[in-house]
Amino acid sequence: MNDLSEHTLYEGLKDGIPIFLGYLSVSFGFGVLAVSKGLSTFAAVMISLTNVTSAGQLAGLEIVAAGGALIELICAECVINLRYALMSISLTQKLDSTMSVPRRLICGFAVTDEIFAVAYSKTGSVGVRYFYSLMSLPLLGWVMGTLAGALAGSLMPASVRVALGIMLYAMFIAIVLPPASKSRAVFTACAVSAGVSVLVAVLPALSFIDSGYRVVVSAVLGAAVSAALYPAEETE
Amino acid sequence: MRNVPLWVYIAVMALVTYAIRALPFVLVRSRIRSRFVRSFLQYMPYAVLSAMTLPAVFSSTGSAYSAAAGCAAAVVLALKGKSLIVTALAACACAYLVDALITVL
Structure with a gap:
């Protein structure tokens, strides 16, 4: 792999650590909520493994729990995840020539708000080696946190599990309010x-x-x- | 009323989400020119999270009272710029305490 950009594999892993820690906690909230809505731990982990997005997963969870129509699910996911299309479009301007089409198809899977923000803030262009290493820890954290949350949710007493139901919403409040107040x-x-x-x-x-x-x-x-x-x- | 297996829901969700992310990555090679569309997409995440939080947050715990308490804690800490995890744990603690109080009283 000839990486044209100066950003290294090590740098990608290092940049991924804060995202990894954040994802552990957010996906923990998702895991708790998923089992409290009647999903199995396996199903909760599969959703996180294949989707990697908090708002889209929560909306999907609610539709699944309510037995909603597939077309409702598709509409909701399209609109809620629309921002990723913009992020991907912006990121295409930063990719160097190591980003072949198959590699873009792999990296596209991991365009989340945080990974986008970090990759987009790098100086110069971004190569495939940096992107692979940047996305690896956050993806791991997202799945591990979901697993931990789902297991904890099925083991802990009902009174605690019920209180943890607000966790994900409180995080959304913490994401939205600071920029909204400015x-x-x-x-x-x-x-x-x-x-x-x-x-x-x-x-x-x-x-x-x-x-x-x-x-x-x-x-x-x-x-x-x-x-x-x-x-x-x-x-x- | 659901006659669709769970794995179909999960697969559809995953495919739609992946397509939205990956297709522009491969296909688009130019910038969006419309200022309205760029602004719209920039504000969209916040609008999505707001609509998902309200009013659902008030039915996310054992009672509307505990949810309101947790929500109030989250709002105060978020405005003080506390981190996601601190805000979330404080909201859970408040909700837990209020529900515990309700059970005792």
Whole structure:
């Protein structure tokens, strides 16, 4: 493998450590929630192994638990994961010539918010060796955390397991609130989205809308209103 | 009402998620020009997480009271800039304590 970029395998592993630790805890929350919704530990781990995304997995979990339609699942995953398409498009500008099509197909699997952010922040171009090493620890952490959470969720007393149900949501709050309190655009997107979501869930006339579609409609409206009011500046 | 096996759900979920990530990686070689579309995609993650959290967070624990307590703790700590894990554990602890109190009273 001739890596053209100066970023080494060692550097990728090192950059992956903080993501690994973060993923251990977030996926732990997912594992607990999955078994509390009646999934087996194996199913929870398989979802994490094949999806590697917190919001998409949680939405999928809710649809599966509610026995929702496959088309609802597809719509929800498309919209919730739409941001990854943008990240992948941005990342293509950073890849060097070691990134052949088969290698891109492997690396594309691991485009998450955090891996994207780290890879995108590197100076110069990014090669396949760096990307492989960067994605390896986070993927391991995501699966290990899910396994630990699912096992803990099936072993611990009900009172503790019930309290851990809020874990993933608290992390979402911790992800969203700091930027929302600093950026009017992010705040607007969140407020509109959350407002629509609550209305759809509470109003009896709209209660026919299932949870997956509710997230789709709310998020699209929130992001669209904010993008119309506050178009982002060119970042590069 | 579900007549689809669990593994089909998981496979569909995985395929859709993978396609969204990998296809642009292979196919797209140019930048998105529309400012609206770029902004829309930039704000989307926050909008998604907000819609997933509200109102679902209030039914995520043993009672609406414990969920509200955990949620309040998370909001305060998040605004103070605490890390994900600290915020999450504090929210769980608050929810646990409130539910324990309710059981005792």
